[in-house]
Every structure is written in C-alpha cells, then in structure tokens.
Amino acid sequence: MSLPRVSVVGATGLVGRKILEKLEQRRFPVSELHLFASERSAGATVEVFGDPVRVEKLTREAFLANTDIALASAGKDVSTLLREWARGSGAVVVDNSSAFRMDPEVPLVVPEINPDDAFRHSGYIANPNCSTIQLVIVLKPILDRFGLRRVVVSTYQSVSGAGQKGIDELSTQAIALFNQAKIESKVFPRQIAFNSIPQIGKFSDYGYTEEELKVTHETRKILGVPTLGVSCTAVRVPTFACHSESVTIETESTPTVDELREALAGFPGLRVMDDTADGIYPVPLDGVEEDDVLVGRIRRDISGGDNAFNLWIVADNILKGAALNAVQIAELLHAGRPGR
Amino acid sequence: MSLPRVSVVGATGLVGRKILEKLEQRRFPVSELHLFASERSAGATVEVFGDPVRVEKLTREAFLANTDIALASAGKDVSTLLREWARGSGAVVVDNSSAFRMDPEVPLVVPEINPDDAFRHSGYIANPNCSTIQLVIVLKPILDRFGLRRVVVSTYQSVSGAGQKGIDELSTQAIALFNQAKIESKVFPRQIAFNSIPQIGKFSDYGYTEEELKVTHETRKILGVPTLGVSCTAVRVPTFACHSESVTIETESTPTVDELREALAGFPGLRVMDDTADGIYPVPLDGVEEDDVLVGRIRRDISGGDNAFNLWIVADNILKGAALNAVQIAELLHAGRPGR
Numbered sequence: 042m043s044l045p046r047v048s049v050v051g052a053t054g055l056v057g058r059k060i061l062e063k064l065e066q067r068r069f070p071v072s073e074l075h076l077f078a079s080e081r082s083a084g085a086t087v088e089v090f091g092d093p094v095r096v097e098k099l100t101r102e103a104f105l106a107n108t109d110i111a112l113a114s115a116g117k118d119v120s121t122l123l124r125e126w127a128r129g130s131g132a133v134v135v136d137n138s139s140a141f142r143m144d145p146e147v148p149l150v151v152p153e154i155n156p157d158d159a160f161r162h163s164g165y166i167a168n169p170n171c172s173t174i175q176l177v178i179v180l181k182p183i184l185d186r187f188g189l190r191r192v193v194v195s196t197y198q199s200v201s202g203a204g205q206k207g208i209d210e211l212s213t214q215a216i217a218l219f220n221q222a223k224i225e226s227k228v229f230p231r232q233i234a235f236n237s238i239p240q241i242g243k244f245s246d247y248g249y250t251e252e253e254l255k256v257t258h259e260t261r262k263i264l265g266v267p268t269l270g271v272s273c274t275a276v277r278v279p280t281f282a283c284h285s286e287s288v289t290i291e292t293e294s295t296p297t298v299d300e301l302r303e304a305l306a307g308f309p310g311l312r313v314m315d316d317t318a319d320g321i322y323p324v325p326l327d328g329v330e331e332d333d334v335l336v337g338r339i340r341r342d343i344s345g346g347d348n349a350f351n352l353w354i355v356a357d358n359i360l361k362g363a364a365l366n367a368v369q370i371a372e373l374l375h376a377g378r379p380g381r
Numbered sequence: 382m383s384l385p386r387v388s389v390v391g392a393t394g395l396v397g398r399k400i401l402e403k404l405e406q407r408r409f410p411v412s413e414l415h416l417f418a419s420e421r422s423a424g425a426t427v428e429v430f431g432d433p434v435r436v437e438k439l440t441r442e443a444f445l446a447n448t449d450i451a452l453a454s455a456g457k458d459v460s461t462l463l464r465e466w467a468r469g470s471g472a473v474v475v476d477n478s479s480a481f482r483m484d485p486e487v488p489l490v491v492p493e494i495n496p497d498d499a500f501r502h503s504g505y506i507a508n509p510n511c512s513t514i515q516l517v518i519v520l521k522p523i524l525d526r527f528g529l530r531r532v533v534v535s536t537y538q539s540v541s542g543a544g545q546k547g548i549d550e551l552s553t554q555a556i557a558l559f560n561q562a563k564i565e566s567k568v569f570p571r572q573i574a575f576n577s578i579p580q581i582g583k584f585s586d587y588g589y590t591e592e593e594l595k596v597t598h599e600t601r602k603i604l605g606v607p608t609l610g611v612s613c614t615a616v617r618v619p620t621f622a623c624h625s626e627s628v629t630i631e632t633e634s635t636p637t638v639d640e641l642r643e644a645l646a647g648f649p650g651l652r653v654m655d656d657t658a659d660g661i662y663p664v665p666l667d668g669v670e671e672d673d674v675l676v677g678r679i680r681r682d683i684s685g686g687d688n689a690f691n692l693w694i695v696a697d698n699i700l701k702g703a704a705l706n707a708v709q710i711a712e713l714l715h716a717g718r719p720g721r
Contacts, residue, residue, distance in 0.1 A: 191684050195535035195627035197577045197616065211575075212559075219556060235551075235620050236666050237537045239627070239678055239693045244657040248638070248680030257683060270684035274627040274691055276537065278618050280575050287535035287579070287614040289629070298588070317584040326576050338579055340588030343597060344531050344610035351614055353579045 044072035045375055048108040050123065051115030052076035052087060052096055055205045056137055059364035060112045061089050067368060070375065075107045079115070101126050108132040110374055112367050127164035134165045135370045137363055139251075142167040142259055149262050152369040153310045154181045159370055160378045166370055171362030172196050172252065172275065172284055173259040175354050178334045178361070179288070182308040183301065184264055188293025190348075191270040194256060197278045197285040198241060199325065202358050203228050211279055233279050241275040250275055283325035284362065286354040295347045302339050310361065315339050323355040331357055332365055384412035385715055388448040390463065391455030392416035392427060392436055395545045396477055399704035400452045401429050407708060410715065415447045419455070441466050448472040450714055452707050467504035474505045475710045477703055479591075482507040482599055489602050492709040493650045494521045499710055500718045506710055511702025512536050512592065512615065512624055513599040515694050518674045518701070519628070522648040523641065524604055528633025530688075531610040534596060537618045537625040538581060539665065542698050543568050551619055573619050581615040590615055623665035624702065626694040635687045642679050650701065655679050663695040671697055672705055 047064070051057040057078075064071065076087055076096045083098035097103055099119065104111070104126055113123055114137035123134045124141060141147045148158040149167045151174055159166055169177070176194060183189060200207035206228050214224050214234035224232050231238050242251030249257075249272075256273035296304070306313045314323045315337040322337035334356040342349035356362055387404070391397040397418075404411065416427055416436045423438035437443055439459065444451070444466055453463055454477035463474045464481060481487045488498040489507045491514055499506055509517070516534060523529060540547035546568050554564050554574035564572050571578050582591030589597075589612075596613035636644070646653045654663045655677040662677035674696040682689035696702055 193533060193629050193682065193684055195614075197537070197618065215555060216559060219552075219559070230660060231664050232666060236664050237618055237620060237625050238664055239625070239662055240657075240660070244660075247683055248657055248678070249683070270686075272629075272682045272684035272691065274535075274678065274693065276625075276627065278537065278577060280577060280619070285577050285579070285616075287616065287627075289533050289612075317580075317588060320570060320580070320584075322579055324571050324576050324578055326572060338588070338614065342533065342612045343587055343589070344533055344612035351612065353614065 044070045045109035046073040046075070046107055047071045047371070048075040048077055048104060048111040050077045050099060050111055050113035050119060053078045053082040053085060054114055055201065056114035056359060056363045059359050060114065060367060061087065063364050063368040065090050067372070069368060069372065073107060077104065105130050105132060110371050111135065112371060113137060114363065124165040130164060132164060133162060133374055135168060135367045136165065137168045137367055139170060139255060141165065142169065143262065149259060150370050151177055151263055151366060152373050153178060153308070154263055155265065156373050157378070159373045168363065168367045168370065169259045169263060170252070170255040171202060171358035172198065172273070172286065173256050173263070174362050174366055175284060175334045175356035176256065176286060176288065177260055177263045178308070178311050179305065179336050179352060179354050180260065180264060180290070182304045183290065183292060184266070186304045187296045187301070189266070189269060189290060190293060191291040192260065193289040194273040195287045196273065196275045197280070198275060199280040199282050199284055199358060200233060200277065201282050202241070202284065208281055211281060229277060233277060235279055238277040239274060241277055280325045282357060282359070283328040283355055284358040285325055288352045288354060289342050289345070290350050290352070291345065292348045292350070298339060298341055298350070301350060305336055305339070310334060311336060313337070322353060325355055328355040328357050330360065332360060334361055384410045385449035386413040386415070386447055387411045387711070388415040388417060388444060388451040390417045390439060390451055390453035390459060393418045393422040393425060394454055395541065396454035396699060396703045399699050400454065400707060401427065403704050403708040405430050407712070409708060409712065413447060417444065445470050445472060450711050451475065452711060453477060454703065464505040470504060472504060473502060473714055475508055475707045476505065477508045477707055479510060479595060481505065482509065483602065489599060490710050491517055491603055491706060492713050493518060493648070494603055495605065496713055497718070499713045508703065508707045508710065509599050509603060510592070510595040511542060511698035512538065512613070512626065513596050513603070514702050514706055515624060515674045515696035516596065516626060516628065517600055517603045518648070518651050519645065519676050519692060519694050520600065520604060520630070522644045523630065523632060524606070526644045527636045527641070529606070529609060529630060530633060531631040532600065533629040534613040535627045536613065536615045537620070538615060539620040539622050539624055539698060540573060540617065541622050542581070542624065548621055551621060569617060573617060575619055578617040579614060581617055620665045622697060622699070623668040623695055624698040625665055628692045628694060629682050629685070630690050630692070631685065632688045632690070638679060638681055638690070641690060645676055645679070650674060651676060653677070662693060665695055668695040668697045670700065672700060674701055
C-alpha cells in the first residue's frame, strides 16, 4: 500500500486528540491528514506532526475525496453516515462508537487478539468498548491455554470515559464541594465527586445497563466464543483517568496461579504487576498514558474451587481502551494481511 | 436489669463519637456514662446528652469500677487489655476491633442475624468488620429462604474506614492536587485522591489482604455456615463516607428476581432501593447517616445459570458498619435474652 491519506473524524474530542497524538508518536505513515469535526468545531486549528492543521466540516464529498483510512470518534449519528459513505468507496473507517459493534457484518477488533477480522470489513471496522478491551486482553491468553467457562466483572471506571465533559464535571464538583458551593450533575446521573455510581449508560435488558451488556456481548464476539458466560457490574468512580476491573474467572482446566501468571506475562500489550510481598499491584495512576494493560492481584478465588481465579486489571481507557487500539487497527490495515 | 453504667473506650475517635451520638439518639438508658481514651486525649471534654463529659485515662481500676457495658473502638492492644479486665468481672465489652473476632470463644454479632450469640459471652463480644456487616445483612434472608453456595464480593470502600486520618488524607490530597502542590501518602499505601487502591490492610494468606479474609471468615461465622464459599476483593475508592459492594451470589434453590427482592424487602435493617426504570439504586451519598443497609441492582447474573444473582449494597460504614451495630448489641444485652 502506498502511504495512506488519513482522516480523523471528531478530531477535537478527547479521543480524537489522543488518536492524533498516537499517530504522531507511533510515526504512522501518512500522505495527507484531514481533520473533521462538527460544524461547531470546524475552522479551529490543531497542531499535528508539528504543523497547524485546520479542522474541516464533515461532508460526504470532503470525506471521500481525502480518505483511505478514517479514524472516527464522533458518536452514533456520524457513525451511520460514515459507514454508508465508506461502503464500496475504497475508504475504511475505524470507528470508536458503539453503533455497529454487534452487527455481524462489522469486524470488532483488538489487534493482539483477532487481527484477521480486520480484513473482513466492508469499509467499516468497530473499535470495542473501553472496558471490554482491557478485559479481553487478559482473557485471551487464559482462554487459549486453559479454556474459559465464566467471567464476572465489577468495574471502577473513570470520568474520562464520558469525555472531556466528564472530566470537567468531576473537577467542577470537587472544587465546589471544597468551597461549599452548589453541586450540579449534568453528565452523570448523580453527583460523581466523592461518590460511586452503579450506572453507566441507560438501563437495558435483564436489569443490566448498556455498558454492562457491551462488556458481555463484545467480549464474546472478540474472543469468538458466543456462549461464554460474561456478566458485568459497571460502576463510575471519582477518578479522572484509567478504568479498573475486579474480575473473577472460571477456567476449563486447572492451572496453578503461577501458570496463570506466566500465560499472562507472555501476552503482547499486557504487563503483569503482581508481587504483593513488595506491595506491587496496578492502580489507575500507574496506567495513565501507558499503552499496556496492567494486571495484578492474581490469585485463586477461595470461594469457587480449583478453577476459579480473581484478577485486578487497570488500563488507560482513552489509550488502549480507545485511541491506541484504533490506531493499532489502522496500522494493521496499512501493513496488510500477514502472509499475503 | 437496672440502668447500666456505660463506658465508651476510644471516645474521641471517629467511631467512638458516633457511638455517643447513637446512644443519645436511640435514648439508650444509662445510669452513668464514662468516656475513656488514650493518655493523649484524656482530660478533653466531650458533650454527651447535652452535658460536658470529661474524657478519662483508661486504667483497669477506673474501667472496672464504672462499667457494666463497655463500647470500645480503640485498636487491638486496648482490646487485649479490655478482654482480660472484663473476664469474670461482670462487665461486658462490645469491641469494634478485629483482635478476637475469629476466636471461637468470642461471639461475633449482628443483632438482626444472630442475637442469641450475644448472650454466649465471657465478658467480651466482637463487633464485625464494616464490609462484613453490610454484606451479611443482605445474605441472611437469602440464606434462610433460598440457601447459599457461593458469594463473590468486590468492594468500593470509603476513606472513613481508616478513621478521621483517612478522611483528612483524602481531603488534603484533593486540595493539594487542585493547587498543584505536592501529594503525600501516609495513611494509604498509594495516593487515594482520584485513584482506586486494591489493598486494604496487609497482604496475608493465598494472596488476599487482611480485609478480604475478614469478609470471608466473619461472614461464615456470623451466618453459621463454616464452609460457605466467600471471596472478596477489597478496594479503597476516593469517597468520604459509606462502603459499596458489588456482589455475585449463587443460591441453592432457584428463586425469581422478584422472590429475591421480596425476601430482602422484609428483612429488618435492610432497605431495597431497586427500580431501575426510575433510575433508583443506592449510591454512597444515599447511605450517609442512614441506619439501614441499602440494596439495589438486583438481577440474575447472566454469566452463571439460573441460581446466580448480582446485587449492589451500600451502607454507612461508620454507622451500621461500626457504631450503630455496637450500640444495637448493647441494647440486646440491656434488654436481656428474649423469652427468659
């Protein structure tokens, strides 16, 4: 492939800006770079690769005339447009929104896990949910080596999952509290400062929220195990960056804890931080701006027999959970299918 | 029983002060009230029942000369002394420390669950761990009606669990961050402001922390099911008040979700807040200063077959998790064994 023309759609958002950073940091080869955003942000200038780049208003004509690979994080309505525009055009959209992730025609890709799926696209590839990505990166080596029966997840998700407005709401509320000023909640359903909210997204089927069902369905799709038992309780906590997950798994075979740790340690994109004798385990602040998913507190689940284990997973939800994974998919597309 | 002489040991601490508030609020009948604290706090004056009461230095003589019922929250070393002093003296100590909770001779009591155990004391009764109390209050009606096989808990614990110094550390760190000043961590092993720490207490057996094993062992003891499968991941989050718990259970029989909800709704000390259609579920801020344990997000665990369920539990860890439960035990002792 010659150097691709790359478009970033939603370039001024939290994830869009991180996509630009990652493209630059990873020296993604670009012949032309176009930044698109909503009419409101069009005309702004963003510095990329050391040069100022003007943000353009997203139109079908401007998009298709300038795009081989698009990286998008602009919400579901834009996703619908981009998918229609890209189909049959030669352009490929890597989209961070949840709009089409569970569409059987749409690949849902974590490059360390199911890279081949990226090449089965019809112009549109979905980037998975942030909580899902950091989970499946840990589950994949376990599934491959020991088999998996069941996964139960409780999340501790940062406000950055709701974008810049989520970050602003937590800091505004915290400052207001210390100044005994009035608290307003606009982004989250309850006060998030010094609180924990067991609701992310709307409530949906079976008493689960949309976020929780994303973890269930997307995990099954990415791992290619449609019947895997996966449940999630998704909780927003007052942290700015990184999501954490307390995870209980049941494996098919019965590894030792050391065998489990060893399987995890060898997997790309995953770093084991697990030495409780030295107080080593990951916390959200360890994960900030880190590309790797961090895992620790690996131990047998003393409630559940010899094939149940507990783990604690931390990752930067804006990086591996969003921008980095999208850029890695673009890298795959540019490199081409291995062995061809 | 005539009106008891009550001593509060550790009267100036966070839990001690709440014990005094609860004695007053619940009009606990007291003939004399003595407040004890360490030498450092002795001589201070605390207002109780509208009158100033002088805090005395804790000595064996002063304690035994003035105590029918003692409510203590003063750490393990003091617990050892109090237990020795009280044995055979006629005084009964209700102690919030973890020193002797798992001693087979020591009753570990949640009045709604195992009130009879309170009368099997040898002068010393243990008040359970805060995370345990709010859990067992929910498990008990489920155990009685549907049986229980397994319990997996992930906690979201506030800094008040570490006492006033925990509260101070979170607020100091948060203010320092907003002022771009240096952060110091003295009480918690890592920065707690805008972070989550999967370590409460020291690391102990099987890769679990002391706090996590307390939940396992104390739950079994209070419920009277020594083989119950219970595991916990205990996580400190940057909230000031109330602990939350994401809990997965497996029952023996197969209730419907409505039957489960109904069993919970009828149990004393427990309030069901579970109407996701109206956005109703408990958050830590709902639990502050509330006597009840709050439970919501009651649903079938879609990973685990027909007898697995998920729940979300919130309680004020300083009240039902500590001071209130201790005062309720004292009320039991004063009322005497029912039916005798």
